[in-house]
Amino acid sequence: MKDGFRLYDTHAHIGTARHSGRRQDPEMVLRAMDKAGVDRAVLIPFPVVEDFRREHDLIGAAVRAYPERFTGAACIDPFIPEGEFRDEVKRCAEVLGLRALKLQPQYQALNPVSRRSDFLFETTAQYRMPVIVHTGSGVPFSLPSLYILPAQRFPEATLILGHAGGSVYMLETIVAATVCPNIYIEVSSLMPHHVLEILHHVPASRLMAGADLPESLETEMHKLLPLEIPEADKRAILWETPRRVFDGIAV
Numbered sequence: 001m002k003d004g005f006r007l008y009d010t011h012a013h014i015g016t017a018r019h020s021g022r023r024q025d026p027e028m029v030l031r032a033m034d035k036a037g038v039d040r041a042v043l044i045p046f047p048v049v050e051d052f053r054r055e056h057d058l059i060g061a062a063v064r065a066y067p068e069r070f071t072g073a074a075c076i077d078p079f080i081p082e083g084e085f086r087d088e089v090k091r092c093a094e095v096l097g098l099r100a101l102k103l104q105p106q107y108q109a110l111n112p113v114s115r116r117s118d119f120l121f122e123t124t125a126q127y128r129m130p131v132i133v134h135t136g137s138g139v140p141f142s143l144p145s146l147y148i149l150p151a152q153r154f155p156e157a158t159l160i161l162g163h164a165g166g167s168v169y170m171l172e173t174i175v176a177a178t179v180c181p182n183i184y185i186e187v188s189s190l191m192p193h194h195v196l197e198i199l200h201h202v203p204a205s206r207l208m209a210g211a212d213l214p215e216s217l218e219t220e221m222h223k224l225l226p227l228e229i230p231e232a233d234k235r236a237i238l239w240e241t242p243r244r245v246f247d248g249i250a251v
């Protein structure tokens with residue numbers, strides 16, 4: 001809670017990252033959350049790991065230990081055999097209670113325009129898991145507009161454009177969300193005036209905040225508070241939208 005607003009960080013990585021050497025455990029994330037007044041976070045594996053099943057186990061344990069603070073997400077190499085991919089999504093959903101899947105195109109070069117990517121959107125929609133896509137760095141497959149086609153092919157799927165394409169591709173994110181009602185926007189890495197621009201086109205009921213990493217938590221979660229927008233919009237972005245999308249709880 002900060003200035004009377006409940007805060008939901010929809011983008012918090014834990015585990016051990018082989019690409020960056022970074023290591024984070026749930027307690028480190030909790031400490032940063034408490035310091036910044038953040039109530040709840042989506043825990044997401046790093047994209048390059050030694051054993052993704054072990055990372056999922058870690059997140060499952062954190063969600064069980066702190067159900068009031070954490071929602072869990074999976075991240076699975078989309079190029080393993082499709083049967084294995086489906087089995088792990090099922091295990092994450094049904095055994096571990098994870099509620100979203102992260103797709104990280106700069107390390108997982110899956111072409112979202114190609115029908116070859118259908119299995120991913122199909123499987124996650126089947127288990128009602130929103131797909132959080134990293135957008136921005138990692139072009140071309142991280143271009144926000146590319147997700148219009150899977151969002152249209154799978155209207156029952158929920159897609160969240162993580163980082164909103166960054167400042168360079170933010171306008172594409174606006175186009176994608178305007179065209180597809182099942183596309184949501186997570187605004188980490190944007191400047192506050194970018195968020196205002198998005199709000200001219202996309203309602204707060206489809207926006208959410210995220211930090212990515214603990215050192216950005218205060219900056220990212222507090223940047224919306226001084227904006228001159230209705231309090232109801234701030235409540236939606238900071239708490240109500242992610243609570244509905246990830247936890248199925250209408251506030």
Ligand SMILES: [Zn+2]
Binds near residue numbers: 212
């Ligand atoms: Zn991320």
